[in-house]
Amino acid sequence: MWRLSHEPSSREMFQARMRIVRAKWQQRADELHEQLKSWPSVLGFHSNRLFVILANSWLWAGEGGRVAYGITAINAGVFLGWCIPRLRPFMSRHFTHNVLSGKAYTMLTSVFSHASLMHLGFNSLALISFSSAAWWILQDMQNRAPSGLQEATPKWHFLAFYIAAGLASSYVSHVAQASRLRLVLRNIAKPERAAAALKAAASIKPSLGASGAIYAVVALTAFYYPSTAVNIMFIPIAVPIGAAVSGMVALDILGVIRGWQMFDHWAHLGGAAFGALAYWDGGRTWDWHKQMNKGKVEQRVKAAVEQMEQENSKSTDA
Numbered sequence: 001m002w003r004l005s006h007e008p009s010s011r012e013m014f015q016a017r018m019r020i021v022r023a024k025w026q027q028r029a030d031e032l033h034e035q036l037k038s039w040p041s042v043l044g045f046h047s048n049r050l051f052v053i054l055a056n057s058w059l060w061a062g063e064g065g066r067v068a069y070g071i072t073a074i075n076a077g078v079f080l081g082w083c084i085p086r087l088r089p090f091m092s093r094h095f096t097h098n099v100l101s102g103k104a105y106t107m108l109t110s111v112f113s114h115a116s117l118m119h120l121g122f123n124s125l126a127l128i129s130f131s132s133a134a135w136w137i138l139q140d141m142q143n144r145a146p147s148g149l150q151e152a153t154p155k156w157h158f159l160a161f162y163i164a165a166g167l168a169s170s171y172v173s174h175v176a177q178a179s180r181l182r183l184v185l186r187n188i189a190k191p192e193r194a195a196a197a198l199k200a201a202a203s204i205k206p207s208l209g210a211s212g213a214i215y216a217v218v219a220l221t222a223f224y225y226p227s228t229a230v231n232i233m234f235i236p237i238a239v240p241i242g243a244a245v246s247g248m249v250a251l252d253i254l255g256v257i258r259g260w261q262m263f264d265h266w267a268h269l270g271g272a273a274f275g276a277l278a279y280w281d282g283g284r285t286w287d288w289h290k291q292m293n294k295g296k297v298e299q300r301v302k303a304a305v306e307q308m309e310q311e312n313s314k315s316t317d318a
Contacts, residue, residue: 013152016308023311025055063155064135065128071112071162072124075210078112079120096206097170099177107174111166113208123210126218133221134158140224141283149290152304157286161220162213165274169212172270176256177204207264212271219245219275245272 032051036044061069078095081087095113097106114120138154138161151157181204218241221228226242249272255265 013150013304016304017152019311020307022059025059029055062132062135063153064131064158067155067158068128068131071127074112075114075120075124079114082115096208097174098206099174099181099204107167107170110170110208111210111213115208119209123214126214130217130221134217137220137224145283145287147287147291149287149294161278165216165271166210166213168274169215169267169270173207173264173267176266180204207267211264212267215268215271216275219272220278223276223279
């Protein structure tokens with residue numbers, strides 16, 4: 001057994017955490033191997049091999065990737081609800097945000113809701129593609145934090161950022177639609193504008209999807225690494241991410257001006273603005289939150305160190 005001569009750094013806690021995670025996966029592999037001994041040899045071999053492949057994929061995905069996979073799994077679970085006809089009225093009430101519903105919680109639940117497989121696929125691919133970059137950005141923010149408080153992983157920062165971005169983009173969309181609805185109600189009493197007002201009212205539809213939150217992740221990455229080349233679907237050449245995001249924002253602004261209805265352009269712009277705000281903030285808000293909960297953080301650090309010592313003691317005895 002050994003004891004650290006200093007307060008553990010974020011890197012040391014992360015390394016200890018990963019040792020614990022790998023040990024747990026190894027324990028699961030050993031338990032599965034014992035259970036499969038009674039199976040036919042061919043079936044047991046392939047089952048064991050599949051577990052190893054999945055475990056390695058999970059471990060090599062990195063913290064950011066694992067958070068993205070978790071979010072994608074939630075999105076997929078919600079999507080399955082849309083696939084069941086009997087559940088669609090329930091899904092429409094609780095997993096889409098309607099400005100007329102009077103519900104606030106749907107601004108969150110709608111972020112995890114996708115009504116089409118293509119919508120879910122595109123958003124999941126984008127989230128997984130940029131999750132590692134976002135994780136490293138938040139790790140860099142942690143290293144620059146003025147308080148010097150350490151943390152074992154920025155995954156909670158990433159998750160909080162994603163949820164806050166989703167709420168912010170939903171709120172921007174809500175305000176835009178509410179403003180539009182007020183304008184419609186003012187004009188609907190005027191005979192010469194009633195037809196146009198009714199047409200505009202019919203275009204105000206419930207919103208759903210993670211696009212706003214993902215926009216924030218992509219925008220944050222673009223501010224940190226503006227010259228990094230990325231490949232965009234349907235464009236045969238790689239372009240700097242800063243230019244790509246600028247083009248996407250310009251397209252959404254044009255969509256707002258022209259009144260395009262295919263996408264929720266206000267939610268996209270809200271997500272991009274949140275990503276820009278997070279870049280400007282530089283993790284100070286998250287650091288302030290950690291200072292407010294310093295006692296709980298210290299307890300978790302102590303628990304992590306004790307667990308690390310126990311793991312090292314076991315490995316030494318072995």
